Each structure stands twice: as C-alpha cells, then as structure tokens.
Amino acid sequence: MTNESVAKAPKSTAPSAPGEALQARETRLFSLDGKPVAFTSGQTILEAATAAGRYIPHLCAHPDFPPHSSCKLCVVKANGRYLSACSTRAREGLEVESNTPELNGRRRTLLQMIFVEGNHYCPGCEKSGFCDLQALAYQLEMQNPHFSHFWPDRTVDASHPDVFIDFNRCIFCELCVRASRDVDGKHIFALTGRGIKKHLCINSRTGKLGDTDFSAADRAANICPVGAILKKHVGFSTPIGKRTYDATPISVVSLASLEASK
C-alpha cells in the first residue's frame, strides 16, 4: 500500500484514548490453537501472539512497519473466518486457529506459488541460510515447488557500486519500498505492472539503481527478507552450518530477534 496516511499512523500498540489505557490494565485474552494469549488494546493477532512467544508464519509483516497483508502466509481461522493475523486486531474471546494441518497446508501452497513465480535457486544464492523464504519452506516442510515454473525473464541490476538487485528473487513484500519511503525518505523503489507481471521499478530516468542516491547504509538496503537486494564486496562470508537458519528454525529466530530488539 502506498497510503501515506496509513504509513504515518501512530503505532497501533499505543493507547489512543484514556479509557483504553484503563482497559489495557485488565488482562484480555483470545485463544490461539486452544491456548490463551493476552493482548493490549489495538494489538493485532500477530503482534499479540509474537509478544506472547507464539509464532505465526509471515513474510511481509515487519514489527517496524504497519501491516501490509499481501503474502497471506499469516492467514488464520478466527471464529471460523479466514483473516490475516498481521492486519486483524485481537478481540476478547476470539478463537484463533493457526498451527493446523489445514492452514499449514495452504501456507505450503502459497510458498510454492512464490517459488514458481520467481527464479529461486537456493544453492547459488548468497542469502541461503539467512533467507526468510527458504527458512519458511523448511519450517513448513515444503518438499518441492509442486507447480509448473513460470520462468519469468527478469534481470539483475549491478549498476550501483555497493549494492546489487537480483529481480529474480523479489517476492513483492514491499519492505524496500516502505523502508525507502518511510524511513530513508528517498522513494527509491515502487511497484509497476499488474497481476503476474507486477515488478519492482527504480526511481531514476534509466531505471538503474546506480543512478539513484541509494546507499548501502539505507534501511531499504538492509531489510530484504530474501536475496533480492544484496551488498557487494561480501559473499558467502558465513560458513554453512553457522548461518542464522542452519541450526535454528525461523519460528524460533523470529521470536528471539523481536525479544532482542526490545
């Protein structure tokens, strides 16, 4: 979403009215896979679950940004309805199912869809072992891509001195778009095209990253969950076995990294 008003909205966890602060003191609960989860006013299902140390798979959601709700990995069943956990506010008494064969099966299908619409070659990718998409595929036991590959014709942009973009790996989470616009204030990225032809475009006359004021220190250069935006001059610096997701699944890493950032 490119809605500035949404992007600049106050963090949803902040109490917006005096009454809500009062209410927040009482413990309010919803149930996640049969176990209670406490939440405060305005928290989404994903935020509350994460705060309670419960993992719900997600790709496009990021704690520093408003919900995006595009990857649909976080879809849960809440009181019988399918809803995105990242953009649905928790409510008292809500009965949420997430870790079920039904929902994990669909998540696997969504991952397979993402794998076949782009060109993802994990063994040759520098992000391997650090990649959220790859880690989620392991987490959800995705054994194969299942669908026919689209083999899209996408390019690599190596025009920037310090960063390169491999469009083959873009999953359209728009984290770089959002970070560049809302944090870096540079508007380096946008999406163009529609449907299956949607793709990232870059803010310069040539369409090349090298012709922008993008910097390797930008938040947008350090937020890609997959191997689409990578630093030059380093590569495969961590031995296999020592990489983030080698020993620890994303369900654990995701919760721990949030804990560390507090």
Add this chain to the structure above:
Amino acid sequence: MHEKERAPTPEQAARHAITRYHHDPSCLVQILHDVQDALGWLPPPALTAIAETLGISRAHVEGVAGFYSFFHLEPVGQYRIFFSDNITDRMLGAPKLMAMMCRILNVEPGHRSADGAVTVGTTSCTGMCDQGPALLVNGFPVTRLTQERIREICNLIAARAPVKEWPKEFFLVENNIQRSDQLLKFRLDPGSALKAAVAKGRDGLLAEIHQSNLRGRGGAGFTTATKWEAAKKAPGPERFVVCNADEGEPGTFKDRVLLTSYADHVIEGMTLCAYAIGAQRGFIYLRYEYRYLVPHLEAVLRQRRTLGLLGKNILRQADFDFDVEIRLGAGAYVCGEETALIESLEGKRGTPRIRPPFPVTCGYMGKPTVVNNVETLAKTCLVLAESADEFAATGTPQSSGTKLLSISGDCARPGIYEYPFGIGIAQILEDCGASNVQAVQVGGASGTCLAPYEFHRRIAFENVSTAGSFMIFGINRDMFEVARNFVHFFAHESCGFCTPCRVGTSLLKNLMDKMHNNKGANYDLSEIERLTDILKTSSHCGLGLSAGNPVITTMSKFTDVYVKRLQPFEFEPEFDLDKALARARQITHRDDTEAHFQDEREILS
C-alpha cells in the same frame, strides 16, 4: 483524436496537463490520460517530466502508469483498436472479426503494425454486450461489428481518416430498454427530490432512506442508510461522496444506460447523499470504456450548476455547498472495489486497502467517504420523490424496490430489464425470448452459474444476488469455454497485490488452457480444486475470493464438459515436444513429417 495536430514535446504535454489539474498529485491518473492523449503513448521522458513537475517520485509515476491497461508504456499505433473479449462478444463472433482485421491490416494481435499505424488487441468487457461484438478505437466504442463493418474500418485506417470523421453510425450506442418499472418510468424534475429532502431536513432524509430499506445495487447489498449514517457520524470536517461508475463486471451495462439517460437522477442522488452526510465534494469515477459519456455528463453538471442544484448554497440553503467532478479510470476491473477505487482517485495504483477501516470513516484522503453504485444513487431520488413506504412495498421484504438487469447472450431481445426484486429466472428468460437455455451466469464472472434445474430461483439479495449481469447460454454453448473466458479475465485483472490471487489466477488460467488443449487429466481436476480453495480462503479482496467461482460452479453443474476433455491417464504433461520444436522448424523452413515429433502413445496405438 489528435492525428493531424503536431505533437507537443513530453515536457510541454506534462506541464499542460499538470497546470490543468492545479499541480495536484492526486490527479495523477487524469494527468497521465491528458499526456497520453497528447503524445499517443507515455514515453519515458513523459514520466520523468510528470514526476519532476509534480515533485513526486518517478518510480511512483511509472508504478501507477504500469498498473492500468489503457496506459501505454510502449509505442502504440495511431489507431488503437481493442476488441471486447467478454464471452458474449466472443459468442457473437469477435475472435473471427479480429483475426480478419489483423489479416487485412497485416498486424499481429496485441502488437503494432510495421508502419506504426495501428495496434490491434483485446480488452475486458466493454459493456456493449447487448449490441456486440464491440471494439474500442482510441477510446470510442464501435458496436454491432460485422465483416462489412470491419472492412469499412480497415479502409478508413488505410486512408488515415481521423476517428472523429468516421461514420457516426459506427459509434451508435443504444439504450435497449426492454422493460421499465419504478426507476426507468420515473421522470425526475431536476431538483424535486432535493427540495423534498431539504423540506425534511438531514435527519428526515436519512430516516426516509432508512424507511425505504434501500440496499446497495453494486452487488454487496449493504443498507444505504446505514452507510450514510456511519459517514455522517464519523469525526472530521470534510466528507466525500463517490459514485462508483466503474462498471466492469463482465456482462453488465445498466450503469451505462443510467448515465446516458438518467444522469440527473444519479447526480441528484449524489447531492442527496451530500446533504445527508454533509459532504462538499463528490466524484463520479467513470470507467475508461465509458469515456465517450464525459461531454454529456459535463453538460448535465453545468446545467445543474445553472439551476442552483450544484455549487454554493444549493436551494438557497446556507450550509449546503456541493459539487461533482468526473474522474476517469484507465482500465482496471479491480477499481470497482471501493477501496481500490479510492486509491485510484488519489492518483495511485488501484490496490484494495486493508479493511477495516472502511471508507465511511477513512476513505478518500483518509476522510469519511460514501461510495455508492450508480443505480443505488439514482434510486434514492425515487425514495424521496415518491415515498419510502411505496419503495419498501415493492420487491421482497429483504430486498426492496426494483433491480436493473443487463441481459445478453443467447436471447431474442437483449438489453435492460427492470424488475421488482423477487422475479423468477424462468420468467426473465421468457420475457427476453430465450429458449433452449443451458445455463445463465448471474452476477458476471464473479457471480453464479445457474443450470435449468435452478430456474425456479429468484433475483433477490437473499436468493440469487446480482449487481445486474445476466448472461444467457444456449444449449449449443460449451460451458467449459465460458468458464475459461472468465478465468482469463480474472488473471488479466488481478492487481497482483496478494500471493494467492496474483499467482493463483495465472496458475488456474494455465490449467484451463491445458485442458482446452486436450492435455488435461484427472490430476488437473484436483489441482483446480487446490487452487480454487486457496483463492477462496486466502485472497485479499473480492476479486481473488470469487475468481474461482466460475470454475467451481461449472465443474459441479456441467461436469461432463470437463470430463470429456480429459485424457484417459492419471497425468498428462503440459509440455508439448512437437510444439516446442515449432521455432526450430521455422528457422530451418521445414514442415515435413520428419520435422514433427509423434507421441509414442500414438505410435503404439
């Protein structure tokens, strides 16, 4: 349109358009239209000039321009011809006519001719289903295409005749009103409904709309009064009224007729809403395919301003200021979804927002906004000018009033039919002269496919709900091809925001094409179920949620048309080795038996 004028530079075109829209970035879609009109397409320097003059990111401009079907980022012909690709146009012979035109003009479908004169392609339903097959030439609809007419068009193009000099009868669009009831019989004296409303006061008006039990005619059936009340109560000084005239559902054309001959009703309805909720600005979001109606709508707006029915102090009320602007879409079905429509109105890609919040509290520019369908707005006049009780007494208890149906396909009298809610399908079929009916698709591509055993059902929100599309398929039609056409439509129109719809609609399209090419097997049927399940449960908006419907309903009701296409194996690969060799044959100029691959199963048999 501008064939004979000297083209301005991209910078001049950008400056001119941006000045016209007062440097307002929210008018980006309108600015892109103006620049494209001037230049014929949107070359990269034009995007740069727009971005620099407006002071916004070039990537954003490129992102918006790349979203809409009718913005051209590659060079196109001086004549841009798009055949309506709805199933009803196809049934009337559109594909053959297009092939014929391409042959005469020596142009590949979807491409520009070598001399740069003409581009021929297809587009989603143009809303001329009752007078098809139809095409758009430089944005203007040409109806009732025949071989004769195609030849004439080709001659005009060969002679480089400007489109505005083409014979008037080519562009004739008829109303085809076949059955009138409450609304279509109602002649509105401009301002009369408004006067009645002002006499009742804002609360009185809302009470009246409430009393009528009027529900939205755009498909969802939300209670109009509840929507208006919510927007009225929402905090903030500014409010907006939006008329959703992005009539893109395949097979629907009733809003086109209302905007043609009942524009006063529609705009008076918008003004009633403005009075009720306290809005000062309104927009008509008009689909690009109905662009030819802009001069007419502008004339109606001007006349209403002259009559004191728009502008400052309407009907001499001290605190009643309201005016309406027309905003043109650019070819995106998803913009019929109200939050995508609002994004487009704000000059962005038409991507549906996360809901809640709903537009009634957080709509255009984050302000309370009522988005109503064309027909809903016209009907509010009826409630005021006659009586709410009378309105509520028509139809069924849950679905009050009448419904306009756009009837097309296999029947003797296609056109507009207005019926009280509760009308039976069988009765409608009899009235429009349809016999030997195999199926009716009610509600467009995203609607329901009804088989003869369901023709006792009735049109109503609580029974067969529809925004107005009613396409009839005779006994000889292939319902698989009907479903395949709708699946192609959804894949083309998916905005691409969420994974299930972006990838799922394309995968579904590929599966349907595989079956069409007689490469389908049992395995593919279960794959269809897998995809329709994920679309229905995980999509972000109504487009994705309903994109599987045409396949689900035809598969359950017309199983035979799927089964008869299946190969007698559990699995049949999509890959076709012989087809893959086509390029090699082309290069080597060979087409003999030896240059073709023969399936080993065929050899064995």
